[in-house]
Amino acid sequence: MRPSLDAFDPYWMKALGMTALARTALVCCTLLGVAESLAVEATYTVRLETLWNGSTHPNNYPSSAHFSPLIGASHSTGVQFWAPGELATTGIERVAELGSTSSFRNEINAAISAGDALERIEVARNLFSGESGVSNEFTVNGDNPLVTLATMVAPSSDWFIGVHDFDLREGAGYLASHTIEFAHFYDAGTEEGSGFSLSNPPTFPNEVITLVTGNAAAAPFHGGGSASLAPIARLTFTRESLIGLPGDYNADGEVTQADYQAWREAYGAGDDSPADGNDDGQVDAADYVVWRDALAANQPLAVPEPGAVTACLLGSLLTLCKRRRAPR
Helix, strand or coil: CCCCCCCCCCHHHHHCCCCHHHHHHHHHHHHHCCCCCCCCEEEEEEEEEECCCCCCCCCCCCCCCEECCCEEEEECCCCCCCCCCCECCHHHHHHHHHCCCHHHHHHHHHHHHCCCEEEEEECCCCEECCCCCEEEEEEEECCCCEEEEEEEEECCCCEEEEEEEEECEECCEECCEEEEEECCEEECCCECCCCCCCCCCECCCCCECEEECCCCCCCCCECCCCCCECCCEEEEEEEEEEECCCCCCCCCCCCCHHHHHHHHHHCCCCCCCCCCCCCCCCCCHHHHHHHHHHHHHHCCCCCCCHHHHHHHHHHHHHHHHHHHHCCC
């Protein structure tokens, strides 16, 4: 038979013969503790859509215009695959110049083996004008919340678009969705050339990666009569699922007051309970803390503040000491 939960008065405290005041003090201590959160994972779909065609980008539009196979990884802060102001790796150079992914794939696999990346993200085909887009699914977690991607703007000397070290976290959770439109492109700094050509001399020595932002009327991706560059591609991240969300005791993908009710109903349960938030084999006060902290991180609700809880604890302990010292 499970113990009752009356006004957050755990059974095991009563079983130890603790006074109501002592139980209150201990609960305050519990609320001061830091919750042991589960390792949250989130699965995402990334979708690349082309907005580049002869109508929207008439300036010297190449008949073979396309984006090379999208490639990248979900990873930690322990690795950086590319960034503006840095020299391109061999992998990024090959992607930007040729649309070849093998070298970058090797760099990603090395990072995965070293524990600095979680998954490789790869779409195995080009994306041409008129197609609906390409997509792939990947996973991020607390240790690997970042994503880096790259695809060649082809044909070109060494141009590419993508994201680097993009953080999918939002507060204590993960972004539901995020869309990026690319009106500019990156120059890898490895090959000469300013037009839609694959045959160009190498840049020696290599220069750093730069974002090309010129919007003159003669710019390759100028939209004709527009005063600015028209986007050439769109990248969308859509969260598909959450695994092991702290405090999500009813497994509906979000932390709400309903999870508190699920915790109350499961209070005192043993192994395998969804409400065992810290995975210690018992649904107890510590699991309330997991839910409370997760809720507070996502919703600015009235939860015990450290200062108030500390005052509660000290006041309770002082009163308890005075009562014990008082003559009978």
